[in-house]
Amino acid sequence: LAKTTQPISMDSYEGQEVNITCSHNNIATNDYITWYQQFPSQGPRFIIQGYKTKVTNEVASLFIPADRKSSTLSLPRVSLSDTAVYYCLVADSGYSTLTFGKGTMLLVSP
Amino acid sequence: GAVVSQHPSWVICKSGTSVKIECRSLDFQATTMFWYRQFPKQSLMLMATSNEGSKATYEQGVEKDKFLINHASLTLSTLTVTSAHPEDSSFYICSARASRRRYLETQYFGPGTRLLVL
Numbered sequence: 001l002a003k004t005t006q007p008i009s010m011d012s013y014e015g016q017e018v019n020i021t022c023s024h025n026n027i028a029t030n031d032y033i034t035w036y037q038q039f040p041s042q043g044p045r046f047i048i049q050g051y052k053t054k055v056t057n058e059v060a061s062l063f064i065p066a067d068r069k070s071s072t073l074s075l076p077r078v079s080l081s082d083t084a085v086y087y088c089l090v091a092d093s094g095y096s097t098l099t100f101g102k103g104t105m106l107l108v109s110p
Numbered sequence: 111g112a113v114v115s116q117h118p119s120w121v122i123c124k125s126g127t128s129v130k131i132e133c134r135s136l137d138f139q140a141t142t143m144f145w146y147r148q149f150p151k152q153s154l155m156l157m158a159t160s161n162e163g164s165k166a167t168y169e170q171g172v173e174k175d176k177f178l179i180n181h182a183s184l185t186l187s188t189l190t191v192t193s194a195h196p197e198d199s200s201f202y203i204c205s206a207r208a209s210r211r212r213y214l215e216t217q218y219f220g221p222g223t224r225l226l227v228l
Binding site: 032034036041042043044045046049087097098099100101102103 | 111112114116144146153154155156159201203204205216217218219220221222224
């Protein structure tokens with residue numbers, strides 16, 4: 001499984017766009033990139049998954065450059081309730097395990 | 111989206127007793143389920159991978175005789191913490207991998223079970 005590197009923490013204010021970048025220099029051809037959100041005392045919640053270019057859903061966008069060695073999770077107009085830990089993971093489509101790194105603690109202030 | 115439930119959500123038990131935690135995939139079949147443990151302010155650590163109808167695969171350092179896993183059906187996996195001790199107190203989270211027939215082929219997580227051993 002490819003290792004990922006994310007900032008330990010980020011601060012933002014309500015209404016701002018937040019971009020969290022994840023590095024995965026050793027990503028393999030079959031690997032997908034998946035982001036999860038976790039609130040205290042809850043299980044991780046799936047946010048978005050992508051393989052290349054750009055993926056958008058109702059809560060976030062995922063930008064993946066051509067070399068796929070990094071990815072950026074974009075959260076538009078964050079609110080206080082977006083305060084959480086965000087995990088970036090890479091694994092192939094037939095994976096059987098996920099390895100969680102430390103994640104990024106996002107703090108959104110009023 | 112894919113829903114995974116866990117029961118109970120929290121449990122307090124005396125040292126030496128056994129505790130069973132259930133994990134269910136509610137709207138999809140999961141041939142593979144996973145069990146994680148998370149200590150305060152730390153990341154999730156995979157304990158074991160559970161495949162329906164076969165023995166679980168445990169990660170290095172996880173005692174298979176202490177953490178019994180049963181995956182009896184395509185929607186249910188159970189984790190039994192046997193002879194629990196205070197150091198087993200933790201947040202236990204399960205996940206289930208969906209097939210691409212209905213959802214993205216990724217893991218969907220349950221809400222977690224808080225275990226406190228006195």
